[in-house]
Amino acid sequence: MTTHQDYGLKTPGSEVARAFAERIRGKTILVTGVSPKSIGSATVLNLASQGPGLLILASRTEARLREVAAQIAEKYPDTRVEIVILDLGSQQSVRQAAVDVAALTDKLDILINNAGVMVTSRKATPEGIEQQFGTNHIGPFLFTNLLLPLLRKAAESNPPGATRIVSLSSAGHRLSPIRFSDYNLEGKPVPPEEDHVKPLQGAFAKCAPDGYNGIVAYAQSKTANILFTVYLQKHLTKFGIAAYTLHPGTIQTDLSRDQNDELTAQFYKVAPYWKTPDEGSATTLVAALDPALDDAKGLYLVDCQLAEPAPHTRDSISADRLWKLSEDLVGEKFSLRG
Numbered sequence: 033m034t035t036h037q038d039y040g041l042k043t044p045g046s047e048v049a050r051a052f053a054e055r056i057r058g059k060t061i062l063v064t065g066v067s068p069k070s071i072g073s074a075t076v077l078n079l080a081s082q083g084p085g086l087l088i089l090a091s092r093t094e095a096r097l098r099e100v101a102a103q104i105a106e107k108y109p110d111t112r113v114e115i116v117i118l119d120l121g122s123q124q125s126v127r128q129a130a131v132d133v134a135a136l137t138d139k140l141d142i143l144i145n146n147a148g149v150m151v152t153s154r155k156a157t158p159e160g161i162e163q164q165f166g167t168n169h170i171g172p173f174l175f176t177n178l179l180l181p182l183l184r185k186a187a188e189s190n191p192p193g194a195t196r197i198v199s200l201s202s203a204g205h206r207l208s209p210i211r212f213s214d215y216n217l218e219g220k221p222v223p224p225e226e227d228h229v230k231p232l233q234g235a236f237a238k239c240a241p242d243g244y245n246g247i248v249a250y251a252q253s254k255t256a257n258i259l260f261t262v263y264l265q266k267h268l269t270k271f272g273i274a275a276y277t278l279h280p281g282t283i284q285t286d287l288s289r290d291q292n293d294e295l296t297a298q299f300y301k302v303a304p305y306w307k308t309p310d311e312g313s314a315t316t317l318v319a320a321l322d323p324a325l326d327d328a329k330g331l332y333l334v335d336c337q338l339a340e341p342a343p344h345t346r347d348s349i350s351a352d353r354l355w356k357l358s359e360d361l362v363g364e365k366f367s368l369r370g
């Protein structure tokens with residue numbers, strides 16, 4: 033149970049940051065996917081309002097990062113902000129970014145894996161991984177593992193569970209499990225338990241001319257965010273690190289930049305309420321800061337409260353299998369044992 037049962041759909045992130053100011057003050061916090069108008073920018077502005085020791089903004093477009101850093105400098109001139117260039121769709125960039133972060137700090141109290149893409153046409157990462165799986169899961173998988181020594185260092189002096197890894201998923205995860213037999217969506221046969229929900233509604237069912245369904249690919253990647261968190265919880269609690277995942281709500285951001293009008297109309301049909309970016313940052317901030325979540329009793333949050341994700345994310349065998357697949361795709365093993 034969270035501390036504030038009264039928080040919900042319309043709670044502003046600014047209120048959450050104020051409520052948990054002690055979990056921000058003096059801390060080193062890294063947020064990925066920061067650009068104006070995004071959930072990431074609302075998240076970092078709210079964190080900056082409560083005096084973190086160091087705020088690291090990591091994203092792929094330097095000009096956009098600098099714009100948000102300038103907003104923070106103007107509103108909260110005492111906050112130390114650093115930017116790191118990170119392209120989660122390139123493993124080389126992820127590895128360089130991890131080196132750049134380690135040059136800025138020897139400990140990381142909170143990592144917020146916020147960056148993400150939603151696309152409707154097929155693209156691949158330089159390593160040949162389908163773009164949404166590569167950017168939304170494989171990149172954050174590698175980045176998190178490379179930053180783990182810094183998180184473990186922070187955990188040595190924080191209360192158990194105050195050191196956090198928060199990964200933004202989406203309610204869209206409900207549409208697809210991990211397609212282990214066809215994670216690149218190449219049309220290979222998949223067993224029923226790996227296939228997407230059928231039938232998909234309206235424009236969600238529309239594929240690109242080559243058969244690629246971007247909504248299914250996005251859903252798979254967002255399921256991966258939850259299974260990744262299942263694995264992290266299972267193995268990191270003993271080090272005093274808690275991990276949570278969440279659906280931030282529906283927010284008008286640049287995530288829709290690749291959508292056509294038909295797909296946008298479909299989202300308007302299914303979304304109960306469109307949050308402001310400030311409201312859209314609230315669930316992330318509860319997941320990252322609420323001391324009532326130190327004990328890792330839940331996994332997934334919606335509208336600032338613990339909630340139940342789809343059954344296909346509650347399977348520790350799939351979480352182990354995804355971890356192994358992810359290690360294979362980055363060409364490195366990460367043992368969280370000792």
Ligand SMILES: NC(=O)c1ccc[n+]([C@@H]2O[C@H](COP(=O)([O-])OP(=O)(O)OC[C@H]3O[C@@H](n4cnc5c(N)ncnc54)[C@H](OP(=O)(O)O)[C@@H]3O)[C@@H](O)[C@H]2O)c1
Pocket residue numbers: 064065066067069070071072090091092093096118119120121122146147148149167200201202203279280281282283284285286287288
């Ligand atoms: N908006 C919603 O309704 C909604 C709903 C459910 C879940 N989410 C999740 O919320 C998170 C934030 O999304 P948003 O709505 O704020 O979207 P957004 O406005 O498009 O922001 C996404 C951020 O991720 C960055 N990014 C994209 N590709 C990247 C890459 N390869 N490497 C590093 N950074 C990259 C973007 O940078 P550039 O701007 O420089 O490209 C941007 O800063 C995502 O994980 C998304 O899946 C959003």
